[in-house]
Amino acid sequence: MVLDEKDNRNVWEKIGDYFSANSIWMKWYCTGCGAIELPPTMTSRYDMERLGMGPMATPRQADVLLITGYLSTKTLRRVIYSYEQMNSPRFIVAFGSCTINGGIYYDSYATIGRLDKYLPVDLYIAGCMPRPEVVMNGFNELIKMIKKGQAKGWKHYQENYEWYKKNQLDSLGEVIIKDEFHE
Amino acid sequence: MINPVFMIAIPLILAFLSLVAARIKKWLLLSGVLINIAILFFLEKGETVIGGFKPPFGINLILDNYSMVGLALAGLLLLAGVVLSLDKADKYSTVLLTALAGINGMLLTGDLFNLFIFMEITIISAYILSTAGKKPEYSFNYLVIGSIGSVFYLAGLVVFYSLTGTLNMADLAAQNLSMGTPELLVPLFLIFTAFAIEAKLIPFGGWVKGVYGNSNRLTGALFASVYASTVLFVFGRVFNEVFALSGAVQTIIVLIGVVTFAFGEAAAFRQVKMRRILLYSSIGQSGLAAALFALGLIFPAVLLVISNAVSKFIMFSITGKLREIYKTDDYTDLKGVFFSNKLTGIAFSISAMSLIGLPLFFGFYAKLNALTALFNGGNWFIPAVILLFAIVEGAYFIRLLIALWAPGKEGEIADKSHAVGEIRIFNIKKSILVFILSLVILAAGLIPDLAGKLISSDSGFMGGDGPAFTMSQLKGGE
């Protein structure tokens, strides 16, 4: 979603984006096999901490929501919930072909085929699986985007909140809870 | 001035009359106890000779301070008991009048054999009263044990008679028998046994549990107050004025008293039935009083007897009535019973707290006097036992009070919905009577010096020490 728009950030925002770009804390949402590629990325071979990247425990602390693996209607709800708990500026990186188009489960009724109908994805990292090199490459791209102020999926989400919400509701439906804890 | 012999004669005459005129025996009883009180204050002090023979040959009655206090206590409590339970007393009019004569005689007489006779009169009346419990085996037990006591008393008496040739108390006292000698130990022990049986001392008072434990509101109150205090008063006189205790025999008697106190309180501690609690508490208290009497500490002992008698009277009356209403005297079944009987409840509580010896009540003054006197005598062991078992005593009485006042499940606040019944224990007049009696305890506790003075006229009894402790000594800071 690299768009050539005019850069209308003020100086504080530029400084802020510099900080954001160099300190990327991620919340990993790992449903599929994609997560297996992340430990090599973290550890001594590729060492993502060089770029200021690191995993975080909760979405509140994280800047990036890294979605690895396919999303079903069940898990999408969780992803949205997590995303809404994150603090702006926040970014979404979709990781691997399953996330991008459903992968080998593309024709399942329960698989989400297009993630950006529901959430603003800033960066896709393709591959099945994307190897650590690709991951690092992708994140380099994200850092550049943030620095330039081009990763503004979160702003897009704010501005088109109704549209996103409608899509989410259409697909997932409203939740009526009925279990032993609720009437 | 009235001759003290009327104290004995009038009740006896009325008792005979009540047999003849059975229809008005209730009124005869009432008038008997009333006249008893009325003439009490106009009695001639000092020695009264009966039948013209001068003591030590004849029988004499002695009215000194000591017997006066005993007479007043017994008379007043008997009056209160009769008034409070007139419906029950009615049936026993003759017995009660006879008992009154016997009690007065016991307290007044100056002759040991005469004492025996009055004691028998009193005890036989007690046997009869004990049948009110509808447990003849206990009455029988009482009768047998009592008879053993009488036999022992008589045997001991005769030994003394053979040694000194007299049975007059003053005369015997004048003989200055050395009570420490082994020869006198056995007869003295025989006499002591007789009193110990009546005074409920452990191990002699085996009858108490059955008789007190099955008493009703009249008999329980009378046994624990009138009879018990009379016996203790006589005990005090016999073992101070007549036989001055010393040496081994004193130690034994004191030991028996203290053990009785400790064992009685311990036994009361584990009871759940109110009458049993009260009866074991009575045993304990009379053990203590006996120990004090044996040590020659008459004034504290008298205070203790008075405080115990009044308190026990109130408590036994209420307990007996509770049993009548609820068919039980298990306090776990009577939780919150005082919620709808506040006046009665307050009376009961004041009595109990006085018994424990909490301040502001008369019992505290008695206890304080006892302790001071004991310490003055250089004795620290008995005070330690007294205080140790006062904790136990406090524990079971407070537990009882709490149960009777505040019902409710554990973990929930006290609530009247858990209270048992809303039946009035006593009607309003009787509640007020009981309440006033308890106020006497409170008032005497608030102004103990005055009460003490009223009791002993500033000097001790029978030549003993006066108050060991007075509140006014605090102010002087001596």
Added chain:
Amino acid sequence: MNLTIILAVTVVLAVVSFFITRLNKKAGGFLTVIASLFAFVGLFLLKGSIGGEFSIFYFSFKITMVGWYFALIMVLAYSMTSFFNPFWMDKMMYPGSYNFMYLLSMAGTIGMFFAKDFITLFIFWETVVWSSTFIIQLGKSRKASYVYYVVSAIGSMATLFAIMMAYSVSGTFVISEAFAGLSGGAAIAVFFTFILSGLAKIGIFPFHVWLPAAHGNAPHTFSPVLSGGLVKMGAFIAFLSVTAFPAYEIFSGMFKVMGTPFPIYFLMALGAISIIVGTLMAIKQEDAKKLLAYSSVANGGYILIGILMLDQVGFAGGMMHLVNHAVASAAAFLAIAAVAYRTGTTKMSEMGGMIHRMPVTYIVYLVAIISMAGIPPMGGFVSKWLIFQGLADKGMLFLAAAAFFGSIGSFMYVFRPLSAVFLGQTFTRDLKKKEVGFFMMLPMLILTALSILAGVFPNTILRVITEIQASVGISPVTLAENTIVTVNGYLDAFRVFIVFGFGFTIAFVIFIVRRKSKKVELMDTYTSAEFIHTRELLHYSSKFYAPFERLYDKAPDTMKLYKKIAVKIGELGNLTESLFYGHKPEKTVFWVMITGIFVVIIGGVV
């Protein structure tokens, strides 16, 4: 102001309130407020007549500085708590007698502190004991009241024994002279029995069992008095036992531990044990009031250690801790009572998030626990600091270790109600609850203010303590303008407070210049993306320190000791019953013969 008037008015108002309550419950409650406030003001004005002696009836009184100090603390607790009384009248089974006993016990405490002789002291003491026993039974447990009475009775009977024993030697009951002439074994016996009631009242191990029972189950309006007030009566006895009974002089020839005679050190060690026991037990309580009760046990240990030191610094700390603990503990109990007033429970697992409903109560509780845990800038810090300095000065390592343990452990337990009751998720049931009314808020706020003032200007209180120290003949703690000076360093509480304010301001400025944060609902928390809709399930409050509790969950219960003794006494009773009583004459005959033979043998021997 005249003490006679204060005592007379309170006693008369006690009786009056009993009858007024029968007419109008609320009016009776308000009368207790008036009466206790009157007593407070009266006592405050009494300072002018310190040193006076007089007598009412047969009671003799002497107005001393220390008595004034204690009485003021006590009546402060009473008067502040009394504000809650009118609102609890409907829940009481006997509102009339509650009010009566409330004021009567207050009068009792006042009289006790000013007593000139031991009998006066004892009479007032016991009056307080029985009247409070009857109040406690109105609460949640009858057993608690029973336990309270028994433990108190153990203490007071022992004290009576000591008084009498001392009297038999010295021939007087006057406090200042009664212990003269004691020496040797008698002195030790008198000392230990005398202080027993103090130990029982403060709740020193092994007499601490009554505190959790009574504090935890008393009516909510009486727990603050118990913890903030009545416990301090024990401290008075402890004070007397080292001053009126000059323990340091009498035992000066004895074996000494770190310069302290062994009997005193032994009691201090008991204090240390109760700090540890109180702390450990407080940590694992599930009921807020019981937790605070155990904290009183621990704090009682500090007070006892401080007072028994009878030196320049530690003693001042102990005496000051009296005030601080009274204020803090009363405030904490009142806060819990306020919560219970709204929610009807004090179980920590049944509440949560009350801060959003009752913010003022929360602040009150927060300040109270900060003071209790001894964190600056509240009063509790200063007194604990003084006690630590005193201990360090003497090198009492084990006592200090216990004190540190209690101090740090207190962070753990005071935080529990804070977290469980006030923080966390609000229960659905409590979502509509409101803050308590102003009349109930008022005493809590006053106590909070006092707590802070005591921490910022501790010298106001310490000046009174220096006078007490001078009156008992020890060198008073050195005070400069705002500074407390000890051998090992000095403390300027005011400056600490200012610097704290400075730090707080900087943090606040940084916070405020940054962008305003988005307010979210309390349920919107990180749950690993699981949807949780039940507030109660998202609140962590029961078994808060489970891993830690596991380490000592097999520790013996002191209550068992008492139960065992009770069982033994019961067995003695059983034995008595079965040996001597029955319906057959044979038992009695047997005993008569046995005794007879015994007597004959004795006669033969003699």
Added chain:
Amino acid sequence: MIRLASLLLILIGLYGIFSSRNVIKILIGVNVMELGVNIFIISVGFFKGGIAPILTADSFSSAMKFVDPLAQAMVLTSIVIGLGITALGLVFARKIHAQYDTYDLGAIGGGKDD
């Protein structure tokens, strides 16, 4: 000798009370005791060769030979009282029998307090 006999009687009576559970037998035991003590009293007042303490002309001179009259008076009283007690005891025995249909105290088993 006679004193020893009386002592023996008292002890026999005591033993009777101690060993027996039959109400009537216990009463008999009590009576034996009373008998013993009565004899004891008499023995105190009596001495060999003593005459009845009746004031007559010829006895006046040998006043020293009177047996003690007081002891006899006491015995009389004691016997009367003993009679009363025995009567009452028998009444109680009757009551026990009426209530429990037995004279054996052991069979009653102590009876619970109501």
Added chain:
Amino acid sequence: MNVMSFVYGFLVLLGVFVFQTTLTGLNRKVTARLQKRYGARWYQQFLDIFKALRKDSTSHGWVFDFGVIMALGGIMATVIFIPVAGFEAFPGLDNIFVISYLLAVGMLGMAMSAAGSGNPWASIGVARALTNMLAYDVPLMIVIFTLIFAFDSSSLSEIAALQQGMGILGWNAFRMPLGGIVAVIALLGMLGKKPFDSFIAPTEIASGPMVEYGGKHLGFMFILHEFMTFIEVSIILSLFFGGGATIWEYMLKYAVLYTFMNIISGVMPRFKIDQAVKYFYRVPLAMAIVQGLVVIFTGLGVTLWF
């Protein structure tokens, strides 16, 4: 107490922040090297803090905010009291008890704010943190008590000054070796380093107290952590390693001590919280008591060994 004191205090805060944050950044590199990684940039810690401050934040009610402010305020006030190489912004207030209890204000504020978030994990984390504190503080306080008894002073700067000028053997860590060991172990616990870091276990309880912090709240927590580290290391440094005669010496010693802690922590696994308590109450507590008894009864260690 005048205006300059406050200015100095502010400067101290600033200096400490820069120094400690740099040191933390460097130590991240040290840890990375232990793990054969390249590691973050030395200024990465600054980037993280400022990024966090830059971000939006979510608040869970006023106590959530208030607690954070109270925590940072209390900690900052404590930092001002710490004597650095003999320099104090407010002279005479460097009493150990004041410092260690003022530190508790910060901790209480943090705990309050964390529990105020309504997240049970935060409460669990706080519970563990407080338990941990109970574990390490008792042995440490006993050793500190011993020091106070030995030197008749509870002032950090005085105790530090007393150790200077006698070479390395003048340090309390060598005069009282057992106490020194206890202090170092306790410092690990204080810093929340492995093996005593179960209260912020990220995958088990989602970083414990920090679970709900994001944005400026998180930034505050990071700043607070830097300050707290400074306070804790400084206390141990002043008490047992002679503080520093000059500011450079102080910084050097500080850096060495802190890095040493970090290296130990880097090779350690993690204790469960009850294991931590058990450990502290077995070995260090016994050592502390032995040390205390030795000092009190024999006087060994109050003066130099030779």
